[in-house]
Amino acid sequence: MMRTPFYDIHKSLGAKIVNFNGWEMPLQYSGIVDEHINVRTNVGLFDVSHMGRFEIRGPQSLLCLQEIITNDLEKITNQQAIYSPICYEDGGIVDDVIVYRLAADRFVVVVNASNRQKDFDWISNHSKSAQVEDISDETALLAVQGPRACDLLEKLVKIELQSVRPFHLVNVNLGGIECMLSRTGYTGEDGFEIFFDSSRIEIWDKLMQYTELFGVKPAGLGARDTLRLEAGLMLYGNDMDENTTPLEVPLKWTISFDKKQEFIGKKALVNSHPSRKLVGFEVLEKRIARQGNKVFVSGMEVGFVTSGNFSPTIKRSIGLCFVPVNVLPDQSVEIKIGEKKYKAKLSSTRFYKHR
Amino acid sequence: MLAAKKRIVLELKFTKQHEWLKVKEEMERGAIIGISDFAQEQLGDIVSIELPKSGGIFRQGQTIAIIDSVKASSDIYAPVSGEIIEVNEDLIEKPELINQSPYDSGWIAKIKPSNLEEFENLLTKEEYDRYIGEIN
Numbered sequence: 001m002m003r004t005p006f007y008d009i010h011k012s013l014g015a016k017i018v019n020f021n022g023w024e025m026p027l028q029y030s031g032i033v034d035e036h037i038n039v040r041t042n043v044g045l046f047d048v049s050h051m052g053r054f055e056i057r058g059p060q061s062l063l064c065l066q067e068i069i070t071n072d073l074e075k076i077t078n079q080q081a082i083y084s085p086i087c088y089e090d091g092g093i094v095d096d097v098i099v100y101r102l103a104a105d106r107f108v109v110v111v112n113a114s115n116r117q118k119d120f121d122w123i124s125n126h127s128k129s130a131q132v133e134d135i136s137d138e139t140a141l142l143a144v145q146g147p148r149a150c151d152l153l154e155k156l157v158k159i160e161l162q163s164v165r166p167f168h169l170v171n172v173n174l175g176g177i178e179c180m181l182s183r184t185g186y187t188g189e190d191g192f193e194i195f196f197d198s199s200r201i202e203i204w205d206k207l208m209q210y211t212e213l214f215g216v217k218p219a220g221l222g223a224r225d226t227l228r229l230e231a232g233l234m235l236y237g238n239d240m241d242e243n244t245t246p247l248e249v250p251l252k253w254t255i256s257f258d259k260k261q262e263f264i265g266k267k268a269l270v271n272s273h274p275s276r277k278l279v280g281f282e283v284l285e286k287r288i289a290r291q292g293n294k295v296f297v298s299g300m301e302v303g304f305v306t307s308g309n310f311s312p313t314i315k316r317s318i319g320l321c322f323v324p325v326n327v328l329p330d331q332s333v334e335i336k337i338g339e340k341k342y343k344a345k346l347s348s349t350r351f352y353k354h355r
Numbered sequence: 356m357l358a359a360k361k362r363i364v365l366e367l368k369f370t371k372q373h374e375w376l377k378v379k380e381e382m383e384r385g386a387i388i389g390i391s392d393f394a395q396e397q398l399g400d401i402v403s404i405e406l407p408k409s410g411g412i413f414r415q416g417q418t419i420a421i422i423d424s425v426k427a428s429s430d431i432y433a434p435v436s437g438e439i440i441e442v443n444e445d446l447i448e449k450p451e452l453i454n455q456s457p458y459d460s461g462w463i464a465k466i467k468p469s470n471l472e473e474f475e476n477l478l479t480k481e482e483y484d485r486y487i488g489e490i491n
Contacts, residue, residue: 032425033400222399226425286403288423310402310425338421
């Protein structure tokens with residue numbers, strides 16, 4: 001089992017630890033709903049050091065990444081980041097990642113914890129002469145998320161951060177620790193992700209010292225999952241995988257068909273005609289639908305749930321499911337949970353939008 | 356013999372599926388069913404419950420209720436066979452009562468047991484504590 005540098009801190013805080021893809025990670029501290037609401041109202045601190053981080057360097061690095069990812073790195077300049085799927089030749093998704101452009105010839109790719117080895121192999125095998133290095137162990141990653149995240153960090157780094165735009169990066173000194181801040185996250189809330197040297201675990205206490213002032217509390221993987229689901233953010237392994245193309249899920253905006261370089265999977269995606277689509281749903285009865293539950297229209301099985309849970313913000317049973325492309329956006333459906341079918345309604349994938 | 360039987364059923368009893376059963380007065384008024392503190396702790400925040408209907412007849416081990424938490428859905432089994440004579444309607448609007456008070460206001464249903472011998476399959480508090488010590 002693998003552990004992040006913050007494992008002992010999680011244990012000392014009484015976190016419930018679970019095995020997440022081979023990582024001993026905090027599922028919850030005070031409780032999923034409590035942590036969820038604190039992120040929506042104040043600010044939550046997440047250890048996301050289990051995610052993979054690779055550095056791609058050299059004159060070929062831009063070209064190499066342009067062929068690997070479907071989105072277009074020309075859309076961003078230095079000190080910016082971009083979200084993108086990585087596809088196989090057949091259009092199936094290898095992973096969804098964020099690429100950080102530190103310089104014209106230096107990038108960091110952050111990948112899902114579950115895909116670390118697979119992604120490292122994939123990127124290395126398509127790297128041409130660019131250098132690919134796994135920097136996951138020497139760096140750590142924390143996410144500070146919530147409406148008061150910016151105020152909390154400003155207090156600590158002593159510079160103005162409000163003007164840092166989403167998906168932009170800034171290098172800061174946080175109480176003596178050199179950090180890279182990125183205005184990104186996976187909660188649908190404003191916030192930052194913090195990259196730093198993995199030996200500097202005292203950063204946790206620095207971020208937690210203003211509990212009274214900003215209401216900062218640690219948040220675990222449980223709240224991370226309910227927060228991302230409310231915001232309509234997909235999870236690799238649930239809502240997409242190697243048998244899903246970005247055109248079947250709401251990721252068409254990340255496919256840059258007209259960029260100069262031909263990316264892996266482009267041919268397949270150009271010629272694909274998706275027969276299914278990922279949409280949101282709300283269960284109209286008091287049950288929670290879960291991954292794998294079947295979806296029915298007029299008694300006919302038409303799809304399945306990829307993610308489902310209770311939304312602590314809107315206090316409803318929500319989720320994402322695949323249905324045929326011709327199903328209406330607000331179609332009444334039934335979802336089979338256990339032995340019974342329950343009434344549900346299809347919806348947008350976004351159940352919550354901040355501010 | 357009868358006195359011995361009465362003593363057994365008056366204690367709080369448990370199942371390995373983490374339900375508890377408690378007879379408050381005479382058996383005819385029913386036994387109260389709930390889930391243990393260990394169970395609610397494992398489930399985390401409970402967000403909904405599907406309750407049985409009053410009058411429903413269940414065999415020992417059959418599903419009588421389904422609890423949804425932010426972590427999982429969980430079937431609740433009848434600790435003994437019998438007829439459901441009352442359900443805790445407060446749980447429909449406040450399922451979190453099970454988290455807050457699993458042995459009291461978070462009770463789930465009242466069952467009129469049809470076979471007292473089944474009580475012998477149930478665990479005492481000590482046996483149950485030892486059991487969760489082993490599985491935890």
